[in-house]
Amino acid sequence: MKKEINFVLNDSEVTIAVETHKRLIDILRGPLNLHGTREGCGEGECGACTVIVDSRAVNSCLYPAIEVEGKKVITIEGLLNRGNQLSAIQKAFVEKGGIQCGFCTPGMIMSTKALLDSNPNPTDEEIRNTLVGNLCRCTGYVQIIDSVKLAANTLKKSK
Ligand code: FES
Ligand code: FES
Numbered sequence: 001m002k003k004e005i006n007f008v009l010n011d012s013e014v015t016i017a018v019e020t021h022k023r024l025i026d027i028l029r030g031p032l033n034l035h036g037t038r039e040g041c042g043e044g045e046c047g048a049c050t051v052i053v054d055s056r057a058v059n060s061c062l063y064p065a066i067e068v069e070g071k072k073v074i075t076i077e078g079l080l081n082r083g084n085q086l087s088a089i090q091k092a093f094v095e096k097g098g099i100q101c102g103f104c105t106p107g108m109i110m111s112t113k114a115l116l117d118s119n120p121n122p123t124d125e126e127i128r129n130t131l132v133g134n135l136c137r138c139t140g141y142v143q144i145i146d147s148v149k150l151a152a153n154t155l156k157k158s159k
Pocket of ligand 2: 030098099101102103104105135136137138139
């Protein structure tokens, strides 16, 4: 059974008919053609599929697509600035080596964005607590924490 839903995706209004059993990640990577959001475990364990729904980081592999009706969704594609320039958070991950194979990176960055939007001055512990649901097999996490701290500093200076 299909249901029409309306929501805002990366600042654009979207109307789409979705099968009621589909997950948010299914429609993002499927009909909406946004492949930046990754699927790892598909069970809410790895965080690779993290996107932001109404300012909150969620696992899109567990989030029913029809639940985004009337909400605002941001994916990694929505972080690019005008002229397709990388955002401050993305640049910080590049600069501090928070990206290696890159599989976890969209999820890490979306969790970081949700954190810094609500808490521009996070402590190391707050950063660790935020990213506890985002697994990385490559970096050992130190570079990721450094990336978040650099992003926080850059964003503070730009205000
Ligand atoms: S793919 Fe969603 S948490 Fe792993
Ligand atoms: S950079 Fe490879 S899983 Fe994180």
